Amino acid sequence: MEVSFHKEIQSLKLGKGETFHGEGILAVTKALLQSGVAYVGGYQGAPVSHLLDVLVQSEDILEELGIHLETCTNEAAAAAMLAASVQYPMRGCVTWKSIVGTNVAADALSNLASPGVIGGTLIVVGEDYGEGASVIQERTHAYALKSSLWLLDPRPELTKIVDMVEKSFELSEASNTPVIMELRIRACHVFGDFEAKDNVAAPHSTREKFKEPTPFNYARLAHPPETFIQEKDKVARRLPAARDFIVREKLNEFMGPTTGEIGIITQGGLFNGLNSCLADAGLSDAYGNLDVPVMVLNVTHPLVPEQITDFAKDKKAILIVEEGSPEYIELAVGKILRQADLQTKIHGKDMLPEAGEYTAAVVGKGVSAFLDAYGIEPGGLGEWLDGVDANQKALADGSGDPLPPRPPTFCTGCPERPVFSAMKLVREELGPVHVSVDIGCHALATFPPFSQGHSIIGYGMSLAAASAVSGTQEKRPFTVMGDGGFWHNGLLTGVAGSVFNQDDSVLIVMDNGYSSATGAQDLPSSRPKELGRGKGLNIDKALKSMGVKWVKRVNNYNVSTMVKALREARTSRDKGLKVIVAEGECQLARQRRVRPAMAKAVARGDRVVRTRYWVDEETCTGDHSCIRLSGCPSLTIKPNPDPLRTDPVAHVNNDCVGCGLCGEVSHAAQLCPSFAQIDILQNPTAWDRFSKSVSDRLIRLFGGDVDEDRPGASAPGAIGVPAE
Numbered sequence: 001m002e003v004s005f006h007k008e009i010q011s012l013k014l015g016k017g018e019t020f021h022g023e024g025i026l027a028v029t030k031a032l033l034q035s036g037v038a039y040v041g042g043y044q045g046a047p048v049s050h051l052l053d054v055l056v057q058s059e060d061i062l063e064e065l066g067i068h069l070e071t072c073t074n075e076a077a078a079a080a081m082l083a084a085s086v087q088y089p090m091r092g093c094v095t096w097k098s099i100v101g102t103n104v105a106a107d108a109l110s111n112l113a114s115p116g117v118i119g120g121t122l123i124v125v126g127e128d129y130g131e132g133a134s135v136i137q138e139r140t141h142a143y144a145l146k147s148s149l150w151l152l153d154p155r156p157e158l159t160k161i162v163d164m165v166e167k168s169f170e171l172s173e174a175s176n177t178p179v180i181m182e183l184r185i186r187a188c189h190v191f192g193d194f195e196a197k198d199n200v201a202a203p204h205s206t207r208e209k210f211k212e213p214t215p216f217n218y219a220r221l222a223h224p225p226e227t228f229i230q231e232k233d234k235v236a237r238r239l240p241a242a243r244d245f246i247v248r249e250k251l252n253e254f255m256g257p258t259t260g261e262i263g264i265i266t267q268g269g270l271f272n273g274l275n276s277c278l279a280d281a282g283l284s285d286a287y288g289n290l291d292v293p294v295m296v297l298n299v300t301h302p303l304v305p306e307q308i309t310d311f312a313k314d315k316k317a318i319l320i321v322e323e324g325s326p327e328y329i330e331l332a333v334g335k336i337l338r339q340a341d342l343q344t345k346i347h348g349k350d351m352l353p354e355a356g357e358y359t360a361a362v363v364g365k366g367v368s369a370f371l372d373a374y375g376i377e378p379g380g381l382g383e384w385l386d387g388v389d390a391n392q393k394a395l396a397d398g399s400g401d402p403l404p405p406r407p408p409t410f411c412t413g414c415p416e417r418p419v420f421s422a423m424k425l426v427r428e429e430l431g432p433v434h435v436s437v438d439i440g441c442h443a444l445a446t447f448p449p450f451s452q453g454h455s456i457i458g459y460g461m462s463l464a465a466a467s468a469v470s471g472t473q474e475k476r477p478f479t480v481m482g483d484g485g486f487w488h489n490g491l492l493t494g495v496a497g498s499v500f501n502q503d504d505s506v507l508i509v510m511d512n513g514y515s516s517a518t519g520a521q522d523l524p525s526s527r528p529k530e531l532g533r534g535k536g537l538n539i540d541k542a543l544k545s546m547g548v549k550w551v552k553r554v555n556n557y558n559v560s561t562m563v564k565a566l567r568e569a570r571t572s573r574d575k576g577l578k579v580i581v582a583e584g585e586c587q588l589a590r591q592r593r594v595r596p597a598m599a600k601a602v603a604r605g606d607r608v609v610r611t612r613y614w615v616d617e618e619t620c621t622g623d624h625s626c627i628r629l630s631g632c633p634s635l636t637i638k639p640n641p642d643p644l645r646t647d648p649v650a651h652v653n654n655d656c657v658g659c660g661l662c663g664e665v666s667h668a669a670q671l672c673p674s675f676a677q678i679d680i681l682q683n684p685t686a687w688d689r690f691s692k693s694v695s696d697r698l699i700r701l702f703g704g705d706v707d708e709d710r711p712g713a714s715a716p717g718a719i720g721v722p723a724e
Helices: 008-013 024-034 049-057 059-065 075-081 100-113 141-147 158-175 185-189 226-248 268-280 305-312 328-339 360-373 380-397 417-430 441-446 483-501 539-545 559-571 587-604 625-630 661-668 686-701
Strands: 019-023 039-042 068-071 092-098 121-127 150-152 179-183 191-195 253-255 262-267 294-297 299-301 317-321 345-347 435-437 478-482 506-511 550-555 578-583 608-615 635-638 649-652 675-682 718-722
Touching (some): 008 019, 008 024, 008 049, 008 059, 019 024, 024 049, 024 179, 024 185, 024 191, 039 049, 039 075, 049 068, 059 068, 075 092, 075 100, 092 100, 100 121, 141 150, 141 299, 141 328, 150 158, 158 179, 158 191, 158 226, 185 268, 226 305, 262 268, 262 305, 262 328, 262 360, 268 294, 268 360, 268 380, 294 305, 299 328, 305 328, 317 328, 317 360, 417 559, 417 625, 417 661, 435 441, 441 478, 478 483, 483 506, 539 550, 539 578, 550 559, 559 578, 559 661, 608 649, 625 635
Parallel strands (some): 039 068, 092 121, 121 179, 150 179, 262 294, 262 317, 317 345, 435 478, 550 578
Antiparallel strands (some): 253 294, 635 649, 675 718
């Protein structure tokens, strides 16, 4: 896993009256246990990946409560789990990353929302809009409106988040409707405390199983003609029931004075940023003691018309703080006020941007403009915004400290980097081809120094995205897909379709063993291990079972072999899909596994060998092709020690994990012989020390110098020995 939560998980056992202290996503988990859920599941994805990670790592607690846990292969499978609550009075929760995850789950959500649920259901999505989003700038709100799903956006404070999780199940059951709760990155990782309650075991669970299935009832199916009745039920019964519950349980909050000439309506998740701006303006403090009326929409759909009109009726104007576009809330509020014949002035996207993340500076400018328009001095807020503008201007005109260009890149030692280095070498040899890339770590190859990729369409869809291209270009296209995308969508959407249609293309599957981009969670093809959920399913066999005849498995770090395989795939006379399975374990996961084991071995006094790489400064020509072809963060430059040579030389810093790519690229591209492998020995034996002594003496005897800057040469208790 990306992070071990075994210590924090103990707080999930806290009982009534005890104080929980931790971060938001762990508080959500605790709230689920307090709500009596019968089953949980989901698909990993930032920023709520920790929710599934925590659930997986706390299986003993779930088992004790009889909670069924399912790690799903995609978001559609997770949404489909909630079908249990359509027929049975069981509470269930699933989670995934929005908006891309909600796109995948859309079909299941529609069929879930139509008949509604008997047991309460909650969908926790990571609404990472703005800079925190890794893909598309869209919102879950559209799906809530489309399918009549209630949408919660809780104020980022732990007590409120926990309360909204618990109330969401009650809201779902009161209106027989699934509920979505969106959590931004800041809400997921905000720290705080709340008074815990006892965990609750569900009446029906893995411990208390149903003796018989529920009797068949056609009315509970999302199928004509019942869907026409269900559509009317959404509006006539379920919507009013939801609004009654929202008012009765006070899910939305009214903060600050009860009257005033102006007011603000905000999404709950944006409250903290808004409050900081009002505090700078002298209209609040850090604890939210407001001097201006604010309506906090912890439920953004459905809105309650009576609450909106009561809040706005005595005000000249209201500002609606709603992130993203279209402005669903602003449009709905406008309709509510006009139907009530209230002429309160509405401001929103006229003072705040139509698109983009609502950062503190963005919200501050909107609030400042709103206050100024109605004769209220923004005070310290204006001074702070002036400082922000000055800093931005200094960066724009170069008068401030320059920021070096730094494109995102792969982790040090990433097994995917050598594949793209090999693709770059083949491109130089045989010319460019269309490259379809996928969601995941490999999307970083679209940045320098690789700059490869003509399309990114959807997770596991890269091969399908190249289908039309394969029939309209002379050179067969290349497609890159991760093992996560392969199991998520690619096997059926891409491979099956390509074989069926006899497309002539090349697919590279990055078999790194984990869903790496979202935190190194296990996949069906992950190797079975202690505390893991991988089953070791074979990608090669899955491909061949689909009818793929040309399959080659290659070690990622052997660049010359990868170049040969890529060349053969491009030039082969065989028609049809050709697949290269590029095998190399995710380096982050490997280091988390290897480093603790090595540390224990060193502590025991065992002989431990660690491989590093080194550049001979006297041999390096300063060409830097090694850097241009690999882009490894540990490969950098430093001043040339030779005063007669001005070009800086390549240098391997202490981040090196010994993957060997730098040397591999140099040799595969026939660049230079300046790279050397160094084996660092810790707890060396007497023979090791003797061999090192003889080696150093021979080097000096023939006029050489023993380089004390080699990796490991100065490490306590270690010696650096050249391996080649």
